[in-house]
Amino acid sequence: MSDKQDTPRGDSDPSGEEPVLYADTVGEYVPSDVVGRQAATAEHDDQSAFRQSPVLDEVVGDLPRTASLWGDAWRQLRRRPVFIISAILIVILVIISLFPGLFATHDPRDCNLIDSLLLPSSEHWFGTDLQGCDYYSRTLYGTRVSISIGIIVVFFVTIIAVIGGSVAGYYGGATDSIIGRITDIWFVIPTILGGIVILSLIRSRGIATVSLVLIVLGWATLLRLVRSSVLAVKANDYVDAARAMGASNPRIIMRHILPNAIAPVIIVSAIYVGVIIAAEAALSFLGVGLQLPAISWGLMISVAQQRIITAPHLLLFPGAFLSVTVFSFILMGDALRDALDPKLR
Amino acid sequence: MVSNTKTNTEMLGDFPLDPSAPLLEVDDLHVEFRIEDGVVKAVNGLSYKLGKGETLAILGESGSGKSVSAQAVMGILDTPPGFVTGGSVKFRGVELFAPDKKTGDLDHVVPEVRATRIAMVFQDALTALNPVFTVGWQLGEMFRVHQGASRKEAKEKAIEMMERVKIPSARERVNSYPHEFSGGMRQRVMIAMALSLDPDVIIADEPTTALDVTVQSQIMELLGDLQKETGMGLILITHDLAVVAEVADRVVVMYAGRRMERGEIDDVFHRPAHPYTLGLMDSIARPDVHLDRLKPIPGSPPDLLAIPSGCPFHPRCFHAKERCAKDIPELETVGEGHSSACFYWQEVQVEL
Numbered sequence: 001m002s003d004k005q006d007t008p009r010g011d012s013d014p015s016g017e018e019p020v021l022y023a024d025t026v027g028e029y030v031p032s033d034v035v036g037r038q039a040a041t042a043e044h045d046d047q048s049a050f051r052q053s054p055v056l057d058e059v060v061g062d063l064p065r066t067a068s069l070w071g072d073a074w075r076q077l078r079r080r081p082v083f084i085i086s087a088i089l090i091v092i093l094v095i096i097s098l099f100p101g102l103f104a105t106h107d108p109r110d111c112n113l114i115d116s117l118l119l120p121s122s123e124h125w126f127g128t129d130l131q132g133c134d135y136y137s138r139t140l141y142g143t144r145v146s147i148s149i150g151i152i153v154v155f156f157v158t159i160i161a162v163i164g165g166s167v168a169g170y171y172g173g174a175t176d177s178i179i180g181r182i183t184d185i186w187f188v189i190p191t192i193l194g195g196i197v198i199l200s201l202i203r204s205r206g207i208a209t210v211s212l213v214l215i216v217l218g219w220a221t222l223l224r225l226v227r228s229s230v231l232a233v234k235a236n237d238y239v240d241a242a243r244a245m246g247a248s249n250p251r252i253i254m255r256h257i258l259p260n261a262i263a264p265v266i267i268v269s270a271i272y273v274g275v276i277i278a279a280e281a282a283l284s285f286l287g288v289g290l291q292l293p294a295i296s297w298g299l300m301i302s303v304a305q306q307r308i309i310t311a312p313h314l315l316l317f318p319g320a321f322l323s324v325t326v327f328s329f330i331l332m333g334d335a336l337r338d339a340l341d342p343k344l345r
Numbered sequence: 346m347v348s349n350t351k352t353n354t355e356m357l358g359d360f361p362l363d364p365s366a367p368l369l370e371v372d373d374l375h376v377e378f379r380i381e382d383g384v385v386k387a388v389n390g391l392s393y394k395l396g397k398g399e400t401l402a403i404l405g406e407s408g409s410g411k412s413v414s415a416q417a418v419m420g421i422l423d424t425p426p427g428f429v430t431g432g433s434v435k436f437r438g439v440e441l442f443a444p445d446k447k448t449g450d451l452d453h454v455v456p457e458v459r460a461t462r463i464a465m466v467f468q469d470a471l472t473a474l475n476p477v478f479t480v481g482w483q484l485g486e487m488f489r490v491h492q493g494a495s496r497k498e499a500k501e502k503a504i505e506m507m508e509r510v511k512i513p514s515a516r517e518r519v520n521s522y523p524h525e526f527s528g529g530m531r532q533r534v535m536i537a538m539a540l541s542l543d544p545d546v547i548i549a550d551e552p553t554t555a556l557d558v559t560v561q562s563q564i565m566e567l568l569g570d571l572q573k574e575t576g577m578g579l580i581l582i583t584h585d586l587a588v589v590a591e592v593a594d595r596v597v598v599m600y601a602g603r604r605m606e607r608g609e610i611d612d613v614f615h616r617p618a619h620p621y622t623l624g625l626m627d628s629i630a631r632p633d634v635h636l637d638r639l640k641p642i643p644g645s646p647p648d649l650l651a652i653p654s655g656c657p658f659h660p661r662c663f664h665a666k667e668r669c670a671k672d673i674p675e676l677e678t679v680g681e682g683h684s685s686a687c688f689y690w691q692e693v694q695v696e697l
Contacts, residue, residue, distance in 0.1 A: 070477075172425070173425060236472055237467050237468075237469060237472040237473040238472065238473050238474055238475045238476075240416075240421050240467070240473070241465070241467050241473040241474070241535075241538075242475075243419075243421045243459070244419050244421050244459060244460070244464070244465040244467075245459065245460045245464070245465075245486075245487060245538065245539075246456065246457075246459035246460035246461065246490070246491060247486075247490060251490065255475075255478075255486070256475050259475075259477045259478070260475070260476065260477055
């Protein structure tokens with residue numbers, strides 16, 4: 001409906017819709033009530049035409065079936081650019097970390113000192129480092145360390161947090177006090193500082209060691225979150241109802257509380273992967289994380305800082321990969337939050 | 346669970362049931378909540394008996410302890426802060442509570458009774474159903490957990506139960522989520538869940554409060570029909586006098602966790618012998634009596650942290666005399682099966 005200026009009797013019609021119809025029904029005199037009715041019909045036809053569009057049909061058709069929290073969330077997520085971008089990035093990064101050989105152009109450990117500190121070229125896309133190793137291949141192999149540490153740590157931290165948090169939140173009383181006080185004590189240990197102290201005592205440090213230290217230091221935040229989430233869900237009538245129906249405590253926790261309490265945990269876990277990856281890089285950068293000859297972004301950045309003026313690409317590429325990885329997990333967490341938290345809709 | 350198959354010598358857990366005993370016998374039940382501000386005495390000496398096929402209404406204002414007493418019977422009090430401190434609850438002669446060795450409070454020790462013998466219908470079915478699972482899954486859970494049914498069997502039984510509570514097109518709706526049902530249909534699901542294991546007693550905690558009037562009567566009718574069909578005992582917890590008058594056989598009127606009056610429904614409604622019962626009836630609008638103003642009970646229910654001395658109702662009572670503030674009135678027999686905890690019940694009845 002456009003061309004309002006073209007209507008011959010536009011001034012005599014107060015309504016903005018009708019003049020268009022005059023244009024449609026060329027020259028004919030139409031009583032105003034008929035016009036009204038036609039307007040209604042036209043509008044109706046318009047809508048039904050709109051409804052028949054396949055795109056809308058798909059969306060509308062989905063509504064009644066996927067009305068659960070997860071169904072709703074998935075429908076929301078599919079349409080969110082933030083989610084799509086972060087999901088694509090994460091999928092690419094995970095594939096790289098699983099099969100770095102597929103993408104690498106060189107063996108990251110096959111170095112040639114003649115090629116030391118070359119700038120990016122068609123042979124060495126990201127240039128080479130001091131030892132003359134292909135920097136592009138090394139950066140890709142570094143993905144593996146970061147992603148594995150991030151996922152391993154968050155996996156175990158989430159398990160600890162879900163078990164501890166739901167037990168504390170559900171049983172309450174003395175159990176809650178004990179778990180709560182331990183969590184409080186843990187909470188005051190800063191992850192990086194604690195990591196420096198513990199890791200500097202360990203001589204040989206691999207992925208497992210660093211992961212373990214980060215798990216030991218990192219569970220408290222998430223446990224608190226699970227506990228508070230369980231407490232909120234526990235107050236619901238359906239938990240009482242389940243008890244009245246004779247469900248056992250473990251069953252109530254597994255079937256009735258956790259499915260309703262897990263959404264915020266998933267959100268924070270996704271963000272936490274990014275945080276842990278950054279923490280690993282920080283520890284390696286400080287010289288207490290992974291050790292050479294391991295290939296890790298943190299180590300690469302650490303070495304690169306000494307030649308930041310002469311070879312800035314050494315800092316740039318691992319730094320960029322690190323930032324993009326952390327960023328995509330945090331974006332993913334944000335997208336999940338928007339989709340899973342009904343209050344933010 | 347031993348008690349699922351009802352054989353000749355019926356067992357409840359490890360205990361043999363007494364077929365001649367009443368279905369449910371609550372005697373001098375005391376429940377308190379220990380909170381930071383002190384001890385909230387929520388139920389102070391509630392007693393009642395429920396026979397087969399009988400409907401007992403527990404009537405009272407908010408905070409009179411009626412829901413708490415039901416939770417205590419089911420053993421689903423939040424402990425802490427809620428504790429059963431005294432009394433006895435017997436299901437067909439089997440005592441459900443035993444004193445805790447350390448604290449002396451009573452613990453519910455017969456979990457087998459839940460759902461298979463005594464089931465509960467909650468007030469707001471929307472919050473009493475788990476939002477993340479389909480209705481069929483939740484109904485089926487009863488059969489999976491208690492009878493070890495397979496997923497497929499459980500679903501079939503869920504559909505059967507939904508048909509039994511007259512949910513139209515049950516087969517299509519079995520995979521719907523609770524929020525996709527209307528209030529009345531949700532309450533039917535709740536009733537189906539309570540009924541699923543064929544319990545002997547159903548405790549309905551304000552089953553119609555969240556519903557509008559027409560649906561209310563449908564739900565009460567459904568409960569009545571099912572009761573006739575199965576011969577189960579029904580405890581109806583409500584503050585709605587109309588619902589009580591419609592379906593109950595007997596009624597217990599509660600105030601501040603205490604029994605004020607009990608008796609057959611006709612006796613209590615037509616010849617109330619307690620000023621509180623009288624006040625409740627005067628405070629609702631009746632289409633057959635024209636009044637310019639309703640007569641509400643003055644004041645508000647007492648703070649259960651500091652229950653008034655003597656008769657807990659005396660600060661709000663028109664008939665209160667000096668004695669009411671000092672002595673706690675015991676239940677006195679007013680007529681056959683009708684008793685009142687008021688010193689001056691005769692005066693109250695004269696007023697009628």
